Amino acid sequence: MTQPVLTIRKLSIEYKVSGKKISAVREASFDLCKGQTTALIGESGSGKTTLGRALLGLLDGAGIISGGSIRFAGKSENYAKADEKLWRKIRGREISLILQDPQLTLNPLMKIFDQMLETMRLFSQVSRRKAWHRALALLETMKLEQPQKVLQSYPFQLSGGMCQRVVIAISLINKPKILIADEPTTALDAEIQSGILEELNSLRKQQNLSLLLITHDIDVAAKAADRVIVMKSGKILEKGSTQKVIHHPDHPYTKSLLDCRPCNCWGCGFDELSISTSRLIPSKAYHESPDDCLLDVDGLSYDYQVKGFVDTRSVSVLNEVSFYIRSGEVVGIIGSSGSGKSTLARCLLGLLRVSKGRILFKQSRISGLKGRAFRSECRLIQPIFQQARGALNPGRSIRNIIREPLDYHGINCKKDRNRRVAHLARQVGLDSEILDRRPSQISTGQCQRVAIARALVIEPELLICDEPTSALDLSIQAQILNLLLSLKSKLGFGMLFISHDLEVVKAICDRILVTRNGRLYEVPSNG
Amino acid sequence: MKHFNYLAAILILACGIFLADNVMAAKPSSKPLVVASPMLTHTLDPAGFESASFMRGMGLAEGLMRITKEGKIVPELAESLTRISPTRWEIKIRPHVRFWSGKAVDAKAVYNSLERTRALNTHATPIIQKLSFRIKDKMSLIVETEVPNPAVPFLLAYFDLVIHNAESYGPELNLFDMKAMDLTGMFKMKEFKANETATLEANPDYWGEKPLTRKITWIEIADSQARAMALQSGQVDIATKISPESAIGLERLPHIRLIKRPPANTRTIYLNLKQPYFKEQKVRQALAWAVDRQAVVDLACEGLTRPATTWLSSNPAYPETQSHGYTHYDPRKASSLLDEAGWLQKSGGVRSKNGIPLRFTLMSWGSAKPVAEVLQSQWRKIGIDARVLHVDYGIISAKRKKGDWDASMEAWSTFGDAAALLAGQFSPNGPGNYGGYNNVETNRLFEQLSQEQDLQKRRELILRLDRQIIEQTPTIPLHPRPYLTAINRKVVGFEPHFRQFDRIITPGLYKK
């Protein structure tokens, strides 16, 4: 084993929440070694992000290190007790950080070059021109195309992958020895994910970096790390070489993590791109719809209006999309981000006005309906969104949230409504005590259950699920998917399941559709 | 010894000259004066809106006659005014008076000035339409009236009839042309910014007593409290129209003098006589007796004015009227009047008659709100329920025009041609007769008054009218609206006038 650059011993971190102390990390001890990638795995709330931030002294206001030590090789101080002044001496130079959403990691109002320049000027005097050349060289090593253009761009003008490369370039400007990567690829599309991981890997080798990869994705860890640390509830449960932990896990929790994956063939590089276009059948306009057709979409187009200074351009997002869903059927739609799958969901829910085509729900036309007419016609179509917490009104209790559709449509008397809410809550696996809490007081997984309960409360015939599990940890993902499937078999609703994750779609869908560049293709059943 | 005598004489002489020089120097070189008022003259043309009266107050302009602070009419630019016949008067113009430009003020100039006022100043219309002018000779004018009018001196003293150089101003309104401005006052306008400042300079060629102050700066400070503070800080020497609330603070200061001369106007409650309960004289009288005027003055006006017993009683020329009418507070009499009229009170509630409660709305505006509130509480004591509605004047006048009102407050000037003023308030088509008062006996007295030429008899008739009217109480007099001026004690020679806008500047005024 090579010599450690960072030694953590019995590190404990606490949060003070309204006077009470909540332990976030308990006596964590591990080393980061030169030139090695260490993966820190755990589900959300396991304390892995807190631990990562603590290594840079970046705990936010309420967090404090209550014990233990953080020691950097070659420094005598125990950084667990360091103040801001001391931390500033090593941030950027000894240790650096990259974060989950690269576009949010960069200041939206500053050009990329200015953000690089301010970083270069932190520890040395650099002229603008010199800095420019250095920035160019850095971006080139990050394999960014047209680096000159990138330097002059604002973050919003770059794609997520490009941004993440820029972020990595910036974090390495002052040649730190340690890089903490906190879910560096989670917010990115699958195709880009692996590129970024490869890039990090090669940089690690080139610069002899010590990389701490914080992730909830055990596949990513398995692919990229030399060593793996598994965390749960603030405790390190298991650590060791990747081989050992992934293939011969000691701890039962690690085993359960591995089992949670919907498909066991991890690492086989599955994404929708692997389905070559030649095998796809374009969905036809004016297709023959079956008799028990629940939803019938015919020639649906949606154009997005971009208002310019004077003129208005329109960008086609959906182009002549046609498909149908039988009652009780689960249809999956997959596609990379920007392929129009979310737009399709919004069109079906009446949130966007379709430009062309028609939507039939149980043989009656719903496209073009507005306001209350649409809502009463379509109350049997219910949505479930990705950001469950964001979809819940933070000011209301869970009980009120679930009951709201009943109140709105005036179904049953109040007593019956509350009984129905309680019944549904049980069905989706929510404790009855949760009903009186507010969304901010429950976990993300619970939020998604609440969202499902709310969608099911008026017994819909069609659920439109837009990436319902993407924001969830793997273990919870599986629970939610299982829940949806069991509810489906019990209640018999149809489901349109939108995801970018082929594994998930494959696991639960009867038929799979693929969106690509605004068009819809059908995957032949033998594929 | 001889030499000593000479020496002593020279010394005494020198001292004398030194002292005399000092004494003489003290006055004309006195310091510039700063005056703050809520409004400046709106324009530079005496025929313009709200201009002539301000110009008179500022010592810029003069008329043929003027009203002294005692309430007498004396000649100003006229040397004399004599009645030749009941409808004809002769004005002799004061000799050697010149406009600022040097042009002589002669009969022709005065005639032109008056005719220009007639043509352009709509304010002056009710006054000047009664008069026609004719040039008699170079320095005298004949004034004729259609009907005998003993009030001609009053009319000529009216503040809008300012003598100005009509040639210089031209035939049209000439509102902001400083060069055209040509008047006779003891001060000349030097600089003028509308709604802001006016700078005045002593007129060296003034015909009368020369002013002791050389320069006056006049500034407009709209807020009463701010005027009071400017005075307190010493940045202003005279502040006019101080509200009672700001006056209390000033009264305590050693270097400020508060001038409390009640003005010649009467704040009056006008009653809509078409309302059934106000048709009853006893109800009106009861309302008037139930008003504790001293308490109103003390509570709502900080004690800075005095009660008015009849409408005319605030006119200094008719002090007798102060013993007419509502000389004291008599709630018992008020109650018994109401009882007689059948408005009965049950267990301390609102009085009623035939099931109709004695309830009405009193509209107030401007500074009258506290007065209305004090009245409300006084009336409640005898079982009258008055509701106070404090609104913009526009709403009051619109409601009165529609006839949709019960009672409102107003304070009209009581000084001038008393016969005309009374007629304006109480004759059937008087513009101030809002309530629609129309009484045979009163009308007969008005008719008699218009025929009477003898001044003494007229006076008696006016007093009779005053008694007759207050007996019927078509309106309820309260008190003169307080109008206070505060001055720095360094200011010497300020002469309080009962028309506070008139002659603020006098020749003897200066600052130590």
Add this chain to the structure above:
Amino acid sequence: MIVLKLLIYRLIRAMVLLWIVSLMIFTLIRLAPGDPVDYILGANDLAIGDTGTIELQKKQVRKNLGLDVTATQQYLNWIKRLALFDLGNSYRSGKSIVSELADRLPATLYLAGAAFLVQVSIALGFGIIASLNEDRWADHLIRLIGVLFVALPSFLLGLILLEIFAIRYPVYDMIGQVSFKRMWLPALTLGVLTSPPVMRLIRVNLIREYSRQYIVFGRSKGLGKKRLVGIHALGNGLLPILSVFGVNLAGLFSGSVIIESIFVLPGIGRYAVESIFARDYPAITGYVLLITFIVILLNLFVGLSYAFIDPRVRNTGYITK
């Protein structure tokens, strides 16, 4: 070219807006109770003569003011004059409204501008301090001060400050030309009194920015607090407040009647109130048009500044919305 097109587009919209506003105010003031003629004739305190004469007199005044024709005709006459940038003459002074407003505009512009600077500096200063000390005593103290300022009536603070600076320690001139010596105290009063809401807004926005990823990333790069707060957080945090600044400035421009009367400033706020009391129709209409124009101008300016500051707006042409 695009900018030119944009300006023309904006100009046409502004004209239409001004026209609608003019029509509205023209109608509304004529619907309000009260007759300007009453005010003009009522000013002399004298009720003499008889109603017949008074009616004649009123007729004369009405004719002089051009109020003797139908409202439609009055509007047409007014529009005709407006085409020549003539807003008519004041009923009271007879002076042209354009010059009356022009006389009063400097004081108002000075006051609004200076008060805005005071407001923004106080709001920024305290807002930043409060945000950096979230939930600590400094934050609570600032919140308390803010509440105090909001609760304080402007005339009270104005009079207290006058008492101190004009009477006790006479360093402030209550009279004189529009100048710094004359404006600092009213600007301070107005600025202080209007700052608390902006202060709170800045605090909240900054606190929200502090938890953003780019701030965490900035810290991890080794950036100092000054740069993070002063450049990164402030730039992003102020974006949503920009339009609030615009609205505030417009409010300040429309004049603070109380401050203007207490500090003896010849501003348009007081002018407007006096005009309203006297039913000086042309003056009221002129004032409303001026304020509408200023608001339009400010909105354009805010829109442009968004485009200037926020590259996302610049590149999508959001400002035309």
